[in-house]
Amino acid sequence: MSHDMRRHNIAGTSPWEAVVGYSRAVRVGQVVHVAGTTATMNGEVVGVNDPARQTQVVLDIIAAALAQAGARLEDVVRTRIYITDMTHWEDIGRAHGKVFGHIRPAASMVQVAALIDPRHLVEIEAEAIVS
Template identity: 70%
Template structure:
């Protein structure tokens, strides 16, 4: 059984994706930016963007019946790897005890120049 989770973003129907998808006990959360009600939050602050993103991811996981503790992998895309420590510290505030497998890479750009961070997450719900 497949469950598509929507955040209500107009981009989901335009691009053809879901914020998260649950199949069985696995949940995949799409690349998530610090966009709330169509506005970028934490402009210029990658740590604040990371916190906002992780809040969005948490809500998507909960809508799919998962928790942050179920996350087994995150992928973090940043536009300036020199600021990795700020992003890493904010990620650690949420995942410090959970410790999913994590990758952080620099990318040339994200969809909006105000976005400094984008994060994907994968979770396996224990049965």
């Protein structure tokens, strides 16, 4: 069985993709990497001061990027969750669990000093293997 090993870049809506030089997601073969994703839609931060809402928006954006790459949330094998305030871990963790509770990817959650916009409370990366 031969797999297509060409690189497929999946664009998002961020104007920063061209400036910084990244793609929302990249698929090579059966593997999809989704870039760090924040709760930013149409240039606006969604869910300011609401870590659970931001997490849900982030995961919706990730799900859409995966779909564009021919993958599903069920294909996700790893997430990396970056948060700016560890006191929000439970709200963010529960929102992650609503999406991934039955999928159970390997996951990390770490506190970082800051994200690009101070209104961002969470940023998530995902990796998927399409079966």
